Every structure is written in structure tokens, then in C-alpha cells.
Amino acid sequence: MYDLILKGGRIYDGSGMPSFLGDLAIRDGRIEEIGRINASADRVLDVSGLAVAPGIIDFHTHFDAQLWWDPLASTSHEHGVTTVVTGNCGLTLAPCKPESRDALIGTFVRVEAMPRKSLQAGIPWEWTTHGEYLNALEQKPLGLNVATLVGHCAVRQYAMGEACVEREANDSEIAEMEELVRQGMAAGAFGFSTNSNQSHYREDGKPVASRFAALDEIARLCRVVGESQRGLVQFTHGAFATPEHVAHISQWYDTILKETQRPLIGESIRHRWSEPELWRKQLNDVEERCRQGYAAYAMTSTRPSVRRWTLKDSNRLDEISAWKTLMTMPLELRKILLGDPKTRDELDKAMTEGKPINFSRRWNCIAIKKAARAENKNLEGKSIDELAQSQSKQPIDAFLDLALGEDLETTFEDSTTQGDIQAVKEIFNNPHVLLGQSDAGAHVANATPGFGYSTIMLAHWVREHQIMSLEDAVKKLTFLPASLFGIHDRGLLRRGMAADVVVFDPEKIDLAEPEKVADLPEGAPRYIQRAKGIHYTIVNGSVLMKNGAHTGVYPGRVLRSV
Numbered sequence: 165m166y167d168l169i170l171k172g173g174r175i176y177d178g179s180g181m182p183s184f185l186g187d188l189a190i191r192d193g194r195i196e197e198i199g200r201i202n203a204s205a206d207r208v209l210d211v212s213g214l215a216v217a218p219g220i221i222d223f224h225t226h227f228d229a230q231l232w233w234d235p236l237a238s239t240s241h242e243h244g245v246t247t248v249v250t251g252n253c254g255l256t257l258a259p260c261k262p263e264s265r266d267a268l269i270g271t272f273v274r275v276e277a278m279p280r281k282s283l284q285a286g287i288p289w290e291w292t293t294h295g296e297y298l299n300a301l302e303q304k305p306l307g308l309n310v311a312t313l314v315g316h317c318a319v320r321q322y323a324m325g326e327a328c329v330e331r332e333a334n335d336s337e338i339a340e341m342e343e344l345v346r347q348g349m350a351a352g353a354f355g356f357s358t359n360s361n362q363s364h365y366r367e368d369g370k371p372v373a374s375r376f377a378a379l380d381e382i383a384r385l386c387r388v389v390g391e392s393q394r395g396l397v398q399f400t401h402g403a404f405a406t407p408e409h410v411a412h413i414s415q416w417y418d419t420i421l422k423e424t425q426r427p428l429i430g431e432s433i434r435h436r437w438s439e440p441e442l443w444r445k446q447l448n449d450v451e452e453r454c455r456q457g458y459a460a461y462a463m464t465s466t467r468p469s470v471r472r473w474t475l476k477d478s479n480r481l482d483e484i485s486a487w488k489t490l491m492t493m494p495l496e497l498r499k500i501l502l503g504d505p506k507t508r509d510e511l512d513k514a515m516t517e518g519k520p521i522n523f524s525r526r527w528n529c530i531a532i533k534k535a536a537r538a539e540n541k542n543l544e545g546k547s548i549d550e551l552a553q554s555q556s557k558q559p560i561d562a563f564l565d566l567a568l569g570e571d572l573e574t575t576f577e578d579s580t581t582q583g584d585i586q587a588v589k590e591i592f593n594n595p596h597v598l599l600g601q602s603d604a605g606a607h608v609a610n611a612t613p614g615f616g617y618s619t620i621m622l623a624h625w626v627r628e629h630q631i632m633s634l635e636d637a638v639k640k641l642t643f644l645p646a647s648l649f650g651i652h653d654r655g656l657l658r659r660g661m662a663a664d665v666v667v668f669d670p671e672k673i674d675l676a677e678p679e680k681v682a683d684l685p686e687g688a689p690r691y692i693q694r695a696k697g698i699h700y701t702i703v704n705g706s707v708l709m710k711n712g713a714h715t716g717v718y719p720g721r722v723l724r725s726v
């Protein structure tokens with residue numbers, strides 16, 4: 165007799181091996197059997213025609229605060245996420261002395277763009293140490309499993325007070341920080357995170373504390389992680405701003421890897437039109453560190469930075485001067501010129517002259533997002549290239565004929581990052597690149613929130629663009645992060661593993677349109693994004709989410725690395 169049987173699904177077990185048809189039986193929160201199962205169960209779910217995969221592990225979140233008022237880490241639970249890792253980018257709420265609470269809040273407010281009034285009202289501060297934070301969280305209902313990192317900024321603030329945002333630490337301060345990291349690891353943290361991003365400041369305009377660390381401090385704190393022989397280091401450094409910053413970043417990389425001998429998640433690699441070859445250099449750097457024997461990993465965002473615009477009122481094409489001149493003309497004159505063959509010729513030429521900055525200048529990278537007229541609805545989703553081919557026109561004519569025919573109301577879409585599919589394919593398929601970087605819980609006013617990075621992966625990149633197999637994508641979203649962090653009983657569907665499962669329809673899985681809601685403490689607004697085609701999220705054997713709705717249970721746990 166089992167608690168739950170999922171019957172007749174196609175199992176993507178997280179290993180990357182070929183999927184197979186099979187039933188899956190769960191008892192006491194664990195997977196007991198996979199294959200043809202004839203035994204009975206308290207509950208049997210018919211999942212025929214659906215994919216059954218390990219729950220998604222969102223390894224880069226900033227849910228440190230949100231979990232206190234939102235134990236579902238919504239809307240992550242609707243996307244099949246079963247475990248979230250908090251404490252990234254050097255930012256945690258523990259350890260923290262009472263007098264430093266406001267300073268930590270100020271860091272989250274500025275770096276992670278969360279409203280101060282929500283943080284002030286929503287964080288219960290029932291802890292001082294990292295272990296006490298974990299214990300307090302354990303007392304709360306949790307929808308998902310939570311694993312934490314110890315954040316460098318919190319540790320530095322604890323040991324140095326406000327001097328942490330003014331200067332390097334002295335020997336005894338570093339010794340105290342070592343002890344704090346050691347205690348955090350002993351309590352069950354999955355590693356340490358640090359941050360040297362030159363654009364990361366606190367609310368009061370001072371750089372975040374970790375940016376003041378000298379190499380010796382980084383070395384000593386990372387050595388503590390190494391001592392435990394578990395967990396990893398996460399390092400955020402932002403864009404390569406100046407040659408000095410590049411040198412600084414590479415010193416930190418070398419130091420972290422040498423001192424910890426543990427996995428490192430560092431580089432954020434994306435294709436950008438502004439620096440279209442940078443990703444290649446970044447991948448080479450990661451691979452070089454791996455050749456030296458280190459477990460160096462990068463991450464990438466599955467979500468392109470999308471821009472939506474019309475030819476009525478947009479500055480999207482302003483980096484091309486011929487277009488900018490045209491777009492600043494009065495509307496009626498602009499329409500006349502857009503219909504003029506000679507102007508079209510000039511605009512078309514201008515597209516191919518000069519280098520892209522933020523705009524791709526490629527017709528196959530501009531899509532029709534929303535047609536204004538009913539008879540053009542069938543064109544939505546097509547690229548301008550596809551449109552031109554189907555109409556046997558030049559792309560510039562297809563583009564402008566459509567726009568003019570809709571009184572310039574057509575909404576087009578393109579992206580500043582991850583817009584080159586060939587580059588995306590190489591980045592995503594690299595074995596040293598993790599898929600994620602959701603920053604879920606942060607940047608709440610962003611209309612494309614981090615929730616759903618796995619959904620966009622499975623829908624957009626796997627189904628629509630076929631840049632990798634579904635098996636490989638599932639592995640990258642589950643088993644790979646679980647293994648790196650050392651969450652050894654999750655991320656795979658195998659006998660004895662914790663029963664964290666997502667059930668979805670590979671043909672229908674997709675993102676819903678983002679929605680603005682006002683559910684943060686004190687009624688502050690944020691954007692959420694829900695999913696389509698995800699039938700169940702199962703955490704520790706209990707059905708947490710069914711067809712987008714929370715079932716009312718809280719089966720999540722605080723995970724500990726010990």
C-alpha cells in the first residue's frame with residue numbers, strides 16, 4: 165500500500181538518460197518504486213500523456229525575506245519548483261545583530277529592489293545566528309524545501325558593524341568572520357556567497373560590505389567552506405567594467421577555487437548584442453579553470469531581456485541614426501516616408517551598416533508580438549523574416565507594410581540578451597553552465613519576474629527552438645544543481661530519493677502573461693507570473709499544487725547540508 169501513485173506518465177528521471185513510460189509510487193515522502201506498479205495507494209493520479217520529472221531546484225533566489233510571509237515562494241510553486249536556494253550574491257538575513265537589521269534591510273532594498281516597508285513589516289527577526297535563522301524557518305509552515313547559503317555581507321556586518329562598508333577587515337575581524345561561516349556551515353548551510361559587483365550599493369549609497377574585502381579575507385573565508393568538504397561558493401561580480409575590475413575578478417576566482425577546492429558558481433554568461441563575442445570568452449575562461457582541475461561553473465538566464473515596441477512611439481531603433489531621424493518626425497509625415505521606396509531603401513541599408521549596440525539589426529530576431537487588426541492575428545509569433553518569405557517580399561517591405569496597414573499599432577518584440585539562437589544553444593548546452601539565475605523574490609517591480617525560468621526553458625527553448633533534448637533540460641534544472649550543492653537525495657527520480665516531482669504537459673507548458681498584484685506586506689505591489697500546462701507540483705510526497713492552485717498543504721522542509 166502506497167501513499168501516492170502517479171500512473172502512466174513518461175518519466176524524465178533527471179539523469180539525462182532517455183525517458184520511459186512508467187508508474188511512480190511514493191510512501192512516507194520517498195520514491196519507493198518506478199515501473200509497472202499494480203499495488204494500491206491512498207491516491208492514484210492518472211498522468212498518462214504527461215511528463216513526470218524531479219522537482220525544479222531554483223539555485224539562485226533571493227527568497228530570504230519572502231518566505232516569512234509567503235511560504236509557497238509564490239509563484240515558484242506553480243512552475244514545479246520544489247527546492248529554492250536562498251542567500252545568493254552575498255546577501256542573507258543571518259547572522260545579524262539587532263542593531264544591524266536596518267543595514268541588512270537597506271542592502272536588500274537597493275541591490276534586490278524590494279520595498280523597504282514590506283521588509284520592515286514582514287521579517288520577524290527571531291534569530292541572531294545562521295543556525296537560529298534555520299531553526300526559526302523550520303518552525304514555520306513551508307510549501308517548498310529551502311536550502312541556504314551564508315552571505316558575506318551579513319557576516320562582515322556582524323563582525324565589523326558599520327566599518328564593514330568603510331574599510332578592509334583586520335586579522336581579528338576576519339577570524340570572527342571565519343567563525344561565523346564555520347557556524348553557518350555546521351548548522352547546515354550549503355555554502356558561502358560573496359559579491360564584488362561594482363554596481364551593488366546599499367540604500368544609503370555605500371558599496372555593499374563584501375566589496376571591501378581584501379584577497380586574504382576571501383581566501384580565509386573560502387578555506388572554511390573547504391574545511392567542511394561540502395557545499396560550494398557562489399560569487400557575483402557583475403559586468404566586466406574596467407580592466408582593473410577584470411583583474412580583480414580573476415584574482416577572486418583564482419583565490420576562491422584554490423582555497424575551497426569546492427564547486428564555484430560564478431560567471432553569468434548571456435549572449436548580448438552589445439558584446440556579441442563576450443560569451444565565448446567567458447565560456448573559455450570557465451573551461452580553462454575546469455582543465456586546471458577546479459569545479460568551476462557558470463550560470464545563464466533562460467529568460468531573454470525582451471523589448472516590446474511599435475513604430476508609433478518607441479526609441480527602440482534609436483541607435484541607428486537613420487531610424488532615429490525618422491522616428492522623431494511627426495506621425496503623419498513619418499507614415500508617408502515609411503511608404504516611400506527610397507526611404508525604405510535607406511532604412512534597410514542603415515540596418516546592416518554599423519555594429520549592434522542593444523538592437524540586433526536582424527530581421528529574423530524581430531517578431532510580431534501583437535497584431536492590431538483581427539485579420540493579422542495569424543501573423544503573431546512570426547519573425548519578420550518568416551513574414552517576408554511567406555509574402556515573397558523584402559523584409560523591410562513586409563515589416564513596414566504590416567505596420568502601416570495597422571496604423572503603426574503593431575507590437576513588435578525583440579531582445580537585448582539571448583537573442584542569437586546559435587549562441588544560446590552553445591551556452592545552454594555547455595556542461596559547465598547552469599540554467600537559472602532567476603533572482604526570484606527580488607526585483608519585484610520588474611514586469612518579467614524571475615519565476616518561471618524553468619517553464620520558459622521547457623516551452624521556448626526546448627519545445628519551440630529544440631536547442632536541447634527534454635531529458636537534458638530536465639537534468640540541467642534538477643540533478644545538476646542538486647549535485648553541485650550537495651542536495652544528494654533530490655534532483656533524481658530513483659528509489660529512495662525524496663519524492664519531489666513535477667508533472668507537466670510538454671506540448672502545453674508555457675508562461676502566462678505577468679500580472680501585477682499587491683500582496684507584499686503593507687500592500688506593496690509586485691509582478692508575478694503563472695504557468696500553463698503544469699499539472700502537479702509534489703513536495704516530499706504531498707501534492708502542493710494542482711493545476712495552478714495550492715492544495716493547502718505545507719510539506720516543505722529546511723534542508724541542511726549536514
Ligand SMILES: [Zn+2]
Nearest residue numbers: 224252253603
Ligand atoms: Zn542574485
